[in-house]
Amino acid sequence: MSEASLSPEQRLRAAVAHLSDGIEQYHIAFLYGVNQGRVAEACKGLRIAAQDPKLAMELLLASGKFSDD
DSSP: OOTTOOOHHHHHHHHHHHHTTOOOHHHHHHHHTSOHHHHHHHHHHHHHHHHOHHHHHHHHHHHTSOOOO
């Protein structure tokens, strides 16, 4: 994995830290050594999943990163 990305577990932890615990995205990004945009993407993904789980699953399947097999 490159230094510019977050693992799935890191994305979840980063999103929860920001959305639930109120930690600023730039602090989280610094701790993981990534751009703040990566943390913002993680937060957006978690928000979509929380608001519309069906849409979140469709987006994951469309991305080709996951399959429903």
